[in-house]
Amino acid sequence: MSKKIDTIVLEEVVIKFSGDSGDGMQLTGTQFSNTSALIGQDVSTFPDYPAEIRAPQGTVGGVSGFQLNFGSKAIKTPGDFADVLVAMNPAALKANARWIKEGGTIIIDSDTFNKKNFKKAEFKSEKPFEELKLEDRNIIQAPISFLTKETLKGMGMTTKNVLRSKNMFTLGIIYWLFNEPLDLSINFFKKKFKKLPKVAKANEMALRAGFNYAGTVEALPRNYKVAPASIEKGFYRNVSGNVATAWGLIAGAERADLNLFIGSYPITPATEILQELTARKDLGVKAFQAEDEIAGICTAIGASFAGNLGVTTTSGPGLALKGEAIGLAVITELPLVIVNVQRGGPSTGLPTKTEQSDLMQALYGRNGESPAVVIAATTPSDCFYYAYEACRIAVEHMTPVILLTDGFLANGAEPWRIPKMDDLPKIKPPFAKIGEKYLPYKRELEKLNRKWAVPGTKGLEHRIGGLEKMEITGNVSYVPENHEVMSKQRAEKVKRVENFIPELKIYGDEDAHLLIVGWGGTYGHLLTALNEMRKDGKKVALAHFNYIFPLPKNTFDVLSKFKKIVIAELNLGQFANYLRMNFPSLEYLQYNKIQGLPFTVVELKENFNKILEAK
Amino acid sequence: MSKKIDTIVLEEVVIKFSGDSGDGMQLTGTQFSNTSALIGQDVSTFPDYPAEIRAPQGTVGGVSGFQLNFGSKAIKTPGDFADVLVAMNPAALKANARWIKEGGTIIIDSDTFNKKNFKKAEFKSEKPFEELKLEDRNIIQAPISFLTKETLKGMGMTTKNVLRSKNMFTLGIIYWLFNEPLDLSINFFKKKFKKLPKVAKANEMALRAGFNYAGTVEALPRNYKVAPASIEKGFYRNVSGNVATAWGLIAGAERADLNLFIGSYPITPATEILQELTARKDLGVKAFQAEDEIAGICTAIGASFAGNLGVTTTSGPGLALKGEAIGLAVITELPLVIVNVQRGGPSTGLPTKTEQSDLMQALYGRNGESPAVVIAATTPSDCFYYAYEACRIAVEHMTPVILLTDGFLANGAEPWRIPKMDDLPKIKPPFAKIGEKYLPYKRELEKLNRKWAVPGTKGLEHRIGGLEKMEITGNVSYVPENHEVMSKQRAEKVKRVENFIPELKIYGDEDAHLLIVGWGGTYGHLLTALNEMRKDGKKVALAHFNYIFPLPKNTFDVLSKFKKIVIAELNLGQFANYLRMNFPSLEYLQYNKIQGLPFTVVELKENFNKILEAK
Amino acid sequence: MKKANVKNYKSDQEVRWCAGCGDFAVLNAVYKAMAEMNIPTEDIAVVSGIGCSSRFPYYMGTYGFHGIHGRASAISSGVKVANPKLSVWQITGDGDALAIGGNHFIHVIRRNIDMNLILFNNQIYGLTKGQYSPTSKMGAKTKSSPFGTVEQPFNPGELVIGARGKFFARVVDANIKMCTEIFKEAEKHKGLSAVEVLQNCVIFNEGIYNFINDKKEKSDRQIFLKDNQAMIFGKNKDKGLMMDGFKLKVVEIGKNGITEDDILIHDAQENDTVLHNALINMHPPEFPIAMGVIRAVKEQHYDDLVEKQIKEVQEKTSIRNMDDLLNSGSVWEVK
Amino acid sequence: MKKANVKNYKSDQEVRWCAGCGDFAVLNAVYKAMAEMNIPTEDIAVVSGIGCSSRFPYYMGTYGFHGIHGRASAISSGVKVANPKLSVWQITGDGDALAIGGNHFIHVIRRNIDMNLILFNNQIYGLTKGQYSPTSKMGAKTKSSPFGTVEQPFNPGELVIGARGKFFARVVDANIKMCTEIFKEAEKHKGLSAVEVLQNCVIFNEGIYNFINDKKEKSDRQIFLKDNQAMIFGKNKDKGLMMDGFKLKVVEIGKNGITEDDILIHDAQENDTVLHNALINMHPPEFPIAMGVIRAVKEQHYDDLVEKQIKEVQEKTSIRNMDDLLNSGSVWEVK
Numbered sequence A, B: 001m002s003k004k005i006d007t008i009v010l011e012e013v014v015i016k017f018s019g020d021s022g023d024g025m026q027l028t029g030t031q032f033s034n035t036s037a038l039i040g041q042d043v044s045t046f047p048d049y050p051a052e053i054r055a056p057q058g059t060v061g062g063v064s065g066f067q068l069n070f071g072s073k074a075i076k077t078p079g080d081f082a083d084v085l086v087a088m089n090p091a092a093l094k095a096n097a098r099w100i101k102e103g104g105t106i107i108i109d110s111d112t113f114n115k116k117n118f119k120k121a122e123f124k125s126e127k128p129f130e131e132l133k134l135e136d137r138n139i140i141q142a143p144i145s146f147l148t149k150e151t152l153k154g155m156g157m158t159t160k161n162v163l164r165s166k167n168m169f170t171l172g173i174i175y176w177l178f179n180e181p182l183d184l185s186i187n188f189f190k191k192k193f194k195k196l197p198k199v200a201k202a203n204e205m206a207l208r209a210g211f212n213y214a215g216t217v218e219a220l221p222r223n224y225k226v227a228p229a230s231i232e233k234g235f236y237r238n239v240s241g242n243v244a245t246a247w248g249l250i251a252g253a254e255r256a257d258l259n260l261f262i263g264s265y266p267i268t269p270a271t272e273i274l275q276e277l278t279a280r281k282d283l284g285v286k287a288f289q290a291e292d293e294i295a296g297i298c299t300a301i302g303a304s305f306a307g308n309l310g311v312t313t314t315s316g317p318g319l320a321l322k323g324e325a326i327g328l329a330v331i332t333e334l335p336l337v338i339v340n341v342q343r344g345g346p347s348t349g350l351p352t353k354t355e356q357s358d359l360m361q362a363l364y365g366r367n368g369e370s371p372a373v374v375i376a377a378t379t380p381s382d383c384f385y386y387a388y389e390a391c392r393i394a395v396e397h398m399t400p401v402i403l404l405t406d407g408f409l410a411n412g413a414e415p416w417r418i419p420k421m422d423d424l425p426k427i428k429p430p431f432a433k434i435g436e437k438y439l440p441y442k443r444e445l446e447k448l449n450r451k452w453a454v455p456g457t458k459g460l461e462h463r464i465g466g467l468e469k470m471e472i473t474g475n476v477s478y479v480p481e482n483h484e485v486m487s488k489q490r491a492e493k494v495k496r497v498e499n500f501i502p503e504l505k506i507y508g509d510e511d512a513h514l515l516i517v518g519w520g521g522t523y524g525h526l527l528t529a530l531n532e533m534r535k536d537g538k539k540v541a542l543a544h545f546n547y548i549f550p551l552p553k554n555t556f557d558v559l560s561k562f563k564k565i566v567i568a569e570l571n572l573g574q575f576a577n578y579l580r581m582n583f584p585s586l587e588y589l590q591y592n593k594i595q596g597l598p599f600t601v602v603e604l605k606e607n608f609n610k611i612l613e614a615k
Numbered sequence C, D: 001m002k003k004a005n006v007k008n009y010k011s012d013q014e015v016r017w018c019a020g021c022g023d024f025a026v027l028n029a030v031y032k033a034m035a036e037m038n039i040p041t042e043d044i045a046v047v048s049g050i051g052c053s054s055r056f057p058y059y060m061g062t063y064g065f066h067g068i069h070g071r072a073s074a075i076s077s078g079v080k081v082a083n084p085k086l087s088v089w090q091i092t093g094d095g096d097a098l099a100i101g102g103n104h105f106i107h108v109i110r111r112n113i114d115m116n117l118i119l120f121n122n123q124i125y126g127l128t129k130g131q132y133s134p135t136s137k138m139g140a141k142t143k144s145s146p147f148g149t150v151e152q153p154f155n156p157g158e159l160v161i162g163a164r165g166k167f168f169a170r171v172v173d174a175n176i177k178m179c180t181e182i183f184k185e186a187e188k189h190k191g192l193s194a195v196e197v198l199q200n201c202v203i204f205n206e207g208i209y210n211f212i213n214d215k216k217e218k219s220d221r222q223i224f225l226k227d228n229q230a231m232i233f234g235k236n237k238d239k240g241l242m243m244d245g246f247k248l249k250v251v252e253i254g255k256n257g258i259t260e261d262d263i264l265i266h267d268a269q270e271n272d273t274v275l276h277n278a279l280i281n282m283h284p285p286e287f288p289i290a291m292g293v294i295r296a297v298k299e300q301h302y303d304d305l306v307e308k309q310i311k312e313v314q315e316k317t318s319i320r321n322m323d324d325l326l327n328s329g330s331v332w333e334v335k
């Protein structure tokens, strides 16, 4: 019996898949976003792990989520609120209740909505929707577990294994809802389970069953279509922030003709960078899983001394441990890239959540006057370019560079137009010339970098270390004036990086009434807020920083053009303070959030509007 | 044959004793300053070790110095330039040439001024005074080695042992020169060498011989007298900054009725604090020499959790290593005192030299929003009071407190009026009440501190740790809003310390044309410069900070009264930037020095005068 | 003394490990050991680092401190030395204790501070989702070693002895009875008691101990050592250990004229490390793996020596408080 | 190959240790060992931490890196793995390697990275002027232990073996010939070679090794072990070591019917640790102290395994550069 189906065309949709840690929501979300990207829609995704450890099944603490935003226009954030929430059990519903749009749709696996699970999720009643005040949402109760079992009956699989395909049944429903093709996922099953054809088949069957179920039942009277986005031509792939970072580092080393060495210790949410680099033995990456963060950075420093490009990756508490050794890289003036994926602090804090509270630590977290370059990435895919930039600056300027990303970028993913290596600027290490007398602390005029003499090269034997060194010769020196000279040269060397980075750009209105200032991973949200406000007729502009120390040369000129400046960041005001200290003559308003979560566009607009209205 | 001797009365004299590391200059200097202090003169001293390691005998690198400034007026610094330089060998002369006043006196041991030693000291000629352009100084060439040997001939001692008394012969000369009594030193020998009466005797004989020699030879046609200073009545002792710090910590624990626990790892120039506390088993101090800095602070945190007052001491690189654990103390809200004796950085830098470059690190050197109180001591003796303050704030506000001193304060010494313990404010730990339900993160209204429940107490069992905690209950919490609440409460708790510290004072003219701003160990030099400028008729004032985070409540009011503000510090401008970020509406000039040396009063005056003159 | 109720030792917090994780069993064994020894809850401090296992303190109804990664030994050292009457339990993982915490681990052992160090060895970093650890076998394929590791692992017992350890025991999570018994031995021992728990991580390293845990074969694959008893094992108690030069060998009792009398007697209290090391290094299939208390040597312990030294100094001194100290030595009066 | 001139290995910097410090002798022995093996100066990297001994690199005419305190093992690990053709020498002290650097020390040993680790054991922190170290004897009175320490010291060799070390040797600073010979052995050994130098600090710990160094008595108080040779020592070569159960004993050859044939033969290449541990733990006066190469077991080393694994993977992959990687896997075209 065929029914009439309305297909409604949408510009942008936010879906959140949520369920128990074991329900496979990450895979489901990834499949949807891959399909969506492949058919040319723009996508932004954000997985949301509850905490580091699996909580008991069925509890709110154990809920794992995957949010994605896709559309026919440029998508810059995974979205604030979900148009569609998939909740595989009551706990998932409870955990996400506040993130469902007014008028949104909720799809639940009704088989899991029973007494036992209400209790586990700590519902007080057996009326979860009422209890959560969600009765007015569009609720679709599908017996997903049951239908999956029915579908796969007779495959000769255990119930446990059968239920593993629940998520694909669900995915089928969602594919139908948004008119997306199934074949890409089916191909994926075939490839992934090449050696387990039965599993591949089961997943395919569940997917198709879900799709068909959705097309059949009354509950879903219409489906939606999202048109492809008009995005630049070229070859694309999906990439997460952490993988993009890893690849940017490899690219940097490749374009500098250096071996890449990473010394690291696992820590959430930075671990995947190490893991990806460990897997890249095909490209000759030397990955050293160290005994701790200190060994991680110290092996990297040793590697740089020995002529590799040394890199270390970590998150907040790990960066704290690396402070002393960063100072060693500063005084020995070796290239070194330190990637810090920020998470919620202080201390262990909120280890799986995002935050921007390591800025001051990156700038100042070590003894003495110890200048190091600090830059920040702004989207999952541009982690690639800023990792590359970090390599370029580290090598060409002979300095440690700290690259800040965050949990939001690290785990988030988006389609990415694949660059060609030849289009990236070549990186030229300032190697010492063989045959010339080598003076370890003789500086080059333009950048003030010293030259790099690689062990194994005859005639360039020399000694460096953590004690203050005589300028030019590099011998140990306690001469008072020399210390001042060297301290200033180190500072000036880093300052001069400003001559080798792009100027600060403005998005939006040149004559805006409000300049929004951001840095790092909040870019997508700030830009979206900006665009929406401009659509609403507001005059606003955005200055978003990738280069933090040194700041772009035109920073003051840009900022000083605007009457009102608000600095929005996910901390208590670190960049605002940093700007105050650099340009004290300007006045800065702040909008801060410190909840382990990204901004929402809604709250940004609300606050910026208030500022606009205020006298 | 008695000669006529002119005795000239002086207000203030700077003497520098210098010689090889083995020449006993530290002891000589200490003896002179003890005598001077005991007869009621005011004194300030500063030992100046060349580098951490003994250089070969006779070389400039191996010179050890001890500078002291004594007078009949209040003495606030060890002085810029020496009125009298004692140089036991050519290297000592060379190392100190630039620090001798125009018209100053140089006393050398002429027996060491020979070819061999000129070579070791890398003189180009055999005319050291000409080479150093010191011919116009008042040069006294005394055959000190020879005379000491003559004096002690027949004592049955080896030449090596005899020559050990050279320094006492020299001290005798200086005692004569300044009309100081011998008996205090003689008593010291008797006590120190109780079991070696021959050594005591030899030292006494050498001392008297030097004294008599000076009174006899033509070279010293007159001597000087420095009158006692008019200082407050009471009992006095000499104290160095490091010992004062150690004692302040013990005093703090005693007045809080807590056991003192120190977990530390040796590092120059902080080691003596650990050593002094290790020796204080008589007062029940538990000193734990840890395997590294991290263990040092972590044992101290464990001790505080267990109900002791936990303390850790270190210098720059060690503070960098402690960053992560300071964050743990911040989030667990335990009392903890971290003493950081600043030295020249970055990295190992200039380990035996002084600097003020760890301010930013103290404020921000850890992950996340991680507020901890930061205070600084200003003179060797007030290290006692600020160590005490650190204990008071840590315990009563349940927070880590970082106390900053520096190499200059740590090794410097001065006479100190002994306080009575009863005069110090009692410290009241906010212990949880037995019998009441204990909620680990319930805060007290006034200070916002949580209460302290000591293991071993029945009924107060609880768990704390580095993950974010639910307010009041202290259970682990990932609730977004709670993280914001807790982040702000932690910040506010530290901010409220401002209600429990003294207001900022102004020295000098309320209507000054220039406000000099300083913090920490530069106080003596800044105050002296201020006083001298005021004597010269300049209108100047000084605001010197002990409390850095939070700042005294009246800071803005005070600063904003002055048109010109200059911030003088031994770094590249850290406190200046910190003030910019706190009070961006004011304009700050800077005077910075980063040479591993204290300011000189001369350079300060010169620069401040320039600023005064500038439009 | 009546033994306390196990539930006194539980907190009100939900236990949040993966279903099937070996940690549950160990938690229960700790509850039982404490209850059976009737230690007052207020006299217990449970201190940990970071890792799955390190969440342990939150589940205890005692004093607890969840520290930072790798620093459990240092924090607990501070707790014990500051407050020596406490019964201190350090909970740590193979990553926490032997990777980032390796230094504090060897030093707390060297100092012989009186506490129970329970090392959860699952040969993996559980909390960060499956990277290899310093105890992962050479060649182990993990999230961070997709082509297999190229590092030889530590054997924790060997490292304990290398760091001059006086007490080492080994247990397996699944055997709650054994765990309980050994935890009690550890608590009784004065000085640092290191207990390695062979712990199964069902998610990232499932089954690594299956071989030695196999229900049918385990009596052949494990030998449970008891002080002063012969080193006999096997389903039929017919196997034993004997010396073979400087090495050990497995023999069958009753064969080749070997009788029970020929079998080595376990002496956990022997200070010499040679035999203990040999026992610790036994590996299947050639040897059974040694379980139970392998080494328990009486020795002075740091926390106690500190107390004694303070007492000794205080008995002799005339400086009894800060005023005394301030007024001691070279003091003068200005009138 | 003609041996190189010792002075090639010297830098132009003045050596700045206290007159009489044991470090001078070791420096000279290192010069000699390098010259005798004729290693090109450009292929040598000398890496240290912080301490008196750690100033070493500044005196070398090779590549040198004076690191930060405790991190010598980590920095040198990076140097070697990044650039495996270098001959890497790590210079460290008992504080640098065993206090703050303890973790990196046990891990570089466990990983068996091919370098020579020269540990200057003067049982004191020299550079910071005389605090006790983790090798200071129990009860040692130092600047930071005015009433004596209450900690048992590490025995470095024991810790090396506890960390699965494959090469351990012991020498004394005063014996330049022995040092030179052993440094050459260390350099030849592939994998981590740990050499403990008993080093005299004339300023803060003068004479701690006098007992075993005593000119007249040293042949009775030291035994110089050589692979495959009998463990014989004594002025008259009349003493030797024999087994006594699981322990060692000193016997006199010619007495009680003991002949040279009864004396143990040293087998440095034996993988089993038992006898090596026993030798390392011998202490005067009961035993002579063991000098020379006590353990030298051939084993795969990390740096080499890393190279091999990369080669293996590269032989099989089709991804040869970044462009390949970027275009691998799930890629789609937008037209």
Ligand SMILES: Cc1ncc(C[n+]2csc(CCOP(=O)(O)OP(=O)(O)O)c2C)c(N)n1
Pocket: A265, A266, A267, A268, A293, A317, A318, A321, A348, C050, C051, C052, C053, C054, C068, C069, C092, C093, C094, C095, C096, C097, C120, C122, C124, C125, C126, C127, C128, C133
């Ligand atoms: C300073 C720091 N570095 C790294 C981490 C990340 N981290 C947390 S637990 C862990 C390892 C856990 O392994 P283990 O100690 O064996 O415990 P398990 O989870 O296996 O019980 C790591 C690397 C951290 N929290 N802090």
Ligand SMILES: Cc1ncc(C[n+]2csc(CCOP(=O)(O)OP(=O)(O)O)c2C)c(N)n1
Pocket: B265, B266, B267, B268, B293, B317, B318, B321, B348, D050, D051, D052, D053, D054, D068, D069, D092, D093, D094, D095, D096, D097, D120, D122, D124, D125, D126, D127, D128, D133
């Ligand atoms: C992070 C850090 N902590 C502490 C110090 C101070 N420090 C320098 S060397 C040293 C100990 C030196 O002892 P050892 O390694 O035995 O070398 P030795 O001087 O005896 O040769 C210490 C504690 C430091 N430089 N850096």
Ligand code: SF4
Pocket: A053, A054, C016, C017, C018, C020, C021, C022, C023, C052, C053, C122, C126, C127, C200, C201, C202, C203, C204
């Ligand atoms: S990840 Fe492994 S160790 Fe951690 S809780 Fe789960 S099963 Fe246990």
Ligand code: SF4
Pocket: B053, B054, D016, D017, D018, D020, D021, D022, D023, D052, D053, D122, D126, D127, D200, D201, D202, D203, D204
């Ligand atoms: S202090 Fe000791 S170890 Fe250091 S240089 Fe002097 S004698 Fe050598």
Ligand SMILES: [Mg+2]
Pocket: C051, C093, C094, C095, C120, C121, C122, C123, C124, C125, C126, C133
């Ligand atoms: Mg583990």
Ligand SMILES: [Mg+2]
Pocket: D051, D093, D094, D095, D120, D121, D122, D123, D124, D125, D126, D133
């Ligand atoms: Mg030493």
